[in-house]
Amino acid sequence: MDFSFSEEQLLLETTTRRFFASEYSFERRFDILRSEAGWSRDVWRQLGELGLLSVSIPEEHGGVAAGPVGAMLVSQAVGAGLLLEPYHSSALVATHAIARLGSVEQRERWLPDLASGERVAVLAHEEPRAVLDLSRMSTRATRVQRGWVLNGHKFGVYHAPMADLLLVSARLDDGKTALFALPSSLPEIARRNFRTVDGQRAADLRFENVCVSDDAYLSAGADAELLEVLDFGIATLCAEAVGCLRRVLEATIEYSRARTQFGVPIASFQALQHRMADMLIRVEEARSMSYLATTRALDADAGSRRAALSGAKALIGKAARRVGQEAVQLHGGMGMTDELDISHHFKRLLAFELRFGTTDEHLETYRQQMLAAYRRSENTSHG
Amino acid sequence: MDVNFSPDELAFRDEVRAFLRDNLPAGMRDRVRRGDDRCLREDIPAWQRILHGRGWGAAWWPRQFGGTGWSKAQQFLFETECALACAPSQLAFGLKMVAPVLMRFGNVEQQQRFLPRILDGSDWWCQGYSEPNSGSDLASLETRAERDGDAYLVNGQKSWTTLGQFADWIFCLVRTDPKAKPQRGISFLLVEMKTPGISVRPTRLLDGRHEVNEVWFDNVRVPIENRVGGENEGWTCAKYLLGHERTNLGGIGGAKRELERLLALAASIERDGRPLLDDALFSTRIAEVEIELTALTLTNLRVIFAEARREAPGPEASMLKIRCTEVMQRISELEVDALGARALEFDDSFDDEAEAQVTRAVRAYLNQRKLTIYGGSNEIQRNIIAQMILKV
Numbered sequence: 001m002d003f004s005f006s007e008e009q010l011l012l013e014t015t016t017r018r019f020f021a022s023e024y025s026f027e028r029r030f031d032i033l034r035s036e037a038g039w040s041r042d043v044w045r046q047l048g049e050l051g052l053l054s055v056s057i058p059e060e061h062g063g064v065a066a067g068p069v070g071a072m073l074v075s076q077a078v079g080a081g082l083l084l085e086p087y088h089s090s091a092l093v094a095t096h097a098i099a100r101l102g103s104v105e106q107r108e109r110w111l112p113d114l115a116s117g118e119r120v121a122v123l124a125h126e127e128p129r130a131v132l133d134l135s136r137m138s139t140r141a142t143r144v145q146r147g148w149v150l151n152g153h154k155f156g157v158y159h160a161p162m163a164d165l166l167l168v169s170a171r172l173d174d175g176k177t178a179l180f181a182l183p184s185s186l187p188e189i190a191r192r193n194f195r196t197v198d199g200q201r202a203a204d205l206r207f208e209n210v211c212v213s214d215d216a217y218l219s220a221g222a223d224a225e226l227l228e229v230l231d232f233g234i235a236t237l238c239a240e241a242v243g244c245l246r247r248v249l250e251a252t253i254e255y256s257r258a259r260t261q262f263g264v265p266i267a268s269f270q271a272l273q274h275r276m277a278d279m280l281i282r283v284e285e286a287r288s289m290s291y292l293a294t295t296r297a298l299d300a301d302a303g304s305r306r307a308a309l310s311g312a313k314a315l316i317g318k319a320a321r322r323v324g325q326e327a328v329q330l331h332g333g334m335g336m337t338d339e340l341d342i343s344h345h346f347k348r349l350l351a352f353e354l355r356f357g358t359t360d361e362h363l364e365t366y367r368q369q370m371l372a373a374y375r376r377s378e379n380t381s382h383g
Numbered sequence: 384m385d386v387n388f389s390p391d392e393l394a395f396r397d398e399v400r401a402f403l404r405d406n407l408p409a410g411m412r413d414r415v416r417r418g419d420d421r422c423l424r425e426d427i428p429a430w431q432r433i434l435h436g437r438g439w440g441a442a443w444w445p446r447q448f449g450g451t452g453w454s455k456a457q458q459f460l461f462e463t464e465c466a467l468a469c470a471p472s473q474l475a476f477g478l479k480m481v482a483p484v485l486m487r488f489g490n491v492e493q494q495q496r497f498l499p500r501i502l503d504g505s506d507w508w509c510q511g512y513s514e515p516n517s518g519s520d521l522a523s524l525e526t527r528a529e530r531d532g533d534a535y536l537v538n539g540q541k542s543w544t545t546l547g548q549f550a551d552w553i554f555c556l557v558r559t560d561p562k563a564k565p566q567r568g569i570s571f572l573l574v575e576m577k578t579p580g581i582s583v584r585p586t587r588l589l590d591g592r593h594e595v596n597e598v599w600f601d602n603v604r605v606p607i608e609n610r611v612g613g614e615n616e617g618w619t620c621a622k623y624l625l626g627h628e629r630t631n632l633g634g635i636g637g638a639k640r641e642l643e644r645l646l647a648l649a650a651s652i653e654r655d656g657r658p659l660l661d662d663a664l665f666s667t668r669i670a671e672v673e674i675e676l677t678a679l680t681l682t683n684l685r686v687i688f689a690e691a692r693r694e695a696p697g698p699e700a701s702m703l704k705i706r707c708t709e710v711m712q713r714i715s716e717l718e719v720d721a722l723g724a725r726a727l728e729f730d731d732s733f734d735d736e737a738e739a740q741v742t743r744a745v746r747a748y749l750n751q752r753k754l755t756i757y758g759g760s761n762e763i764q765r766n767i768i769a770q771m772i773l774k775v
Binding site: 002003004009253256265267268270276284286288291294314315364366371374 | 384385386387388389392456646650660661663666667669670671673674675677678679681682684685687688689692698699701702705706762764765766768769772773774775
């Protein structure tokens with residue numbers, strides 16, 4: 001049991017926080033948010049120069065290899081700072097997927113450009129209810145001579161509009177899953193780009209007889225490996241949410257101390273004090289579950305990993321809903337405005353609840369795990 | 384960072400498990416499991432003697448006073464394993480409340496006189512804090528102690544005295560200077576329960592049990608040497624005692640045990656031709672509380688870790704108190720919901736195993752309303768948190 005962080009990990013966190021404090025003001029972010037592209041390639045290259053895009057890259061490929069804990073600390077700062085650039089999608093999930101599932105040749109081909117910020121990659125996986133249950137995945141890859149043909153539909157793929165490389169999950173003829181790395185510019189990919197509720201950019205992608213060559217094939221075809229990539233994505237997204245939650249609580253405390261009504265700060269009202277006390281409890285419990293998700297993210301034992309990750313996503317999802325709502329309520333009318341960052345955090349938290357499996361889906365997954373664990377323990381004690 | 388216990392910590396846990404397997408008497412264990420409190424007066428000191436025999440009588444005490452000198456993580460593991468094994472709870476009033484005050488504020492004579500008898504289970508202590516008109520506002524207490532030669536004459540009434548009917552000693556907050564500001568006129572006295580003038584009257588609770596008492600003082604003579612700390616400095620002891628347990632170690636193991644019981648209960652009850660545990664609505668409610676208990680456990684471990692590194696205390700003791708009591712109440716609610724209309728039967732018999740199970744669950748639900756009220760009500764805990772984070 002150890003809840004401390006190494007010097008390297010703390011340095012990574014400080015670097016990220018400094019970047020947000022000096023380079024990513026509310027105004028600068030606002031300009032990016034309103035821009036046509038919805039992200040800044042300058043910001044992206046800056047993150048690359050700071051080494052933050054290579055936290056998921058192994059040392060042998062010139063990366064920082066910060067592991068889940070390092071990724072968690074950076075993600076907390078990313079969530080607090082409401083980064084619009086595709087950090088989670090590209091630098092964490094897609095980069096991890098390539099590092100974990102790619103061949104040496106594929107890793108050498110893509111990782112350096114991802115680390116420097118020259119290229120953006122995203123995992124195109126989400127389909128309705130198919131995030132964790134790969135058997136529901138409808139996208140297919142069929143073997144043809146010297147390559148594959150992809151057919152299917154991916155929904156709400158975060159940061160796909162700015163991606164150079166798509167990692168598309170698909171089911172093979174033999175029932176296994178694989179990832180295929182496609183240039184995003186392929187004309188056969190039909191896309192519909194849109195803004196998300198939290199001001200990020202996403203796309204629905206439609207693949208109709210998209211032909212790819214053999215070197216696009218990216219995994220040994222095991223579901224377990226794809227699930228591990230997704231769990232890394234869940235753990236780091238949880239960490240983002242925790243960073244966001246902490247900022248929301250701090251802002252609410254500050255606001256209630258500064259805002260005067262009836263001649264006194266509203267923080268002096270017990271009805272509000274108790275609500276903020278409850279917000280603190282939820283935020284701290286969310287942080288505890290984020291630590292659990294981080295520790296278990298790469299756990300080889302799929303059962304304990306599944307329960308930890310889904311339990312964390314469900315509990316943090318509920319905290320996100322409750323704390324976000326309370327923060328807006330306690331800010332009064334100011335919580336409703338676009339000019340204050342509280343509403344932007346509120347929407348980021350809403351997006352968190354819905355991404356990588358909703359709160360309800362993870363609660364259901366946890367329930368199944370709980371029942372299975374109970375039956376196993378019953379069988380052991382009776383057998 | 385790693386939320387897992389270290390190999391050393393796991394080895395320690397296994398040692399505790401093995402000890403419990405070999406040394407916890409089956410009768411005692413079964414009574415705790417069934418909520419049968421008829422042998423409490425015998426079981427609690429007997430278990431304390433067994434633990435003391437192993438050198439584990441006071442997990443929380445430093446070695447110099449006969450404690451184990453264990454780390455907070457070890458204490459956590461010990462308490463959790465004891466609760467999971469259905470060992471009787473060790474009495475907090477002596478071990479965790481008056482003992483730390485004696486170690487911090489008592490003189491050597493008081494330490495030598497009282498601590499060994501707490502450790503070996505000879506003395507049963509109870510707490511004389513609350514009064515009918517002094518609950519959350521403890522400093523308003525009215526029980527008077529007036530100097531009379533080499534003694535105090537104590538008059539007044541204490542209330543909600545848990546298990547006072549079995550106690551040999553009571554530690555009391557009494558008013559020694561009625562003219563001073565409320566906090567400045569209080570002293571901390573140790574009173575032997577058999578002293579003439581003390582009467583104990585049961586307060587029957589909603590679960591039908593006799594757990595708490597009124598303790599009346601009518602010209603009770605207490606030698607001055609039984610005062611801990613200076614005269615009118617008792618509030619310092621009181622605050623120290625209330626703040627001593629930052630980490631609320633006791634609750635987690637009990638909650639885990641109740642959750643295991645809830646799962647087994649839901650698996651054994653048939654609803655619409657299948658186990659209630661397979662009902663999506665009901666098992667989702669269990670899943671939610673299990674996740675909350677996981678979060679609470681990890682938060683507790685984080686606090687323990689911070690404490691070991693002597694990081695500045697924040698509002699975590701209040702946070703843990705609130706959540707642990709809420710989670711325990713939630714589990715007991717679910718047990719009643721699982722039983723459904725069967726929970727209406729409320730027979731105070733331990734003879735029939737199935738009936739005893741039902742009554743135990745209902746009684747636990749009724750009794751556990753106390754959790755969010757005692758030890759500083761959860762509303763007081765929220766005030767404390769708010770004061771710390773809002774600095775108002």
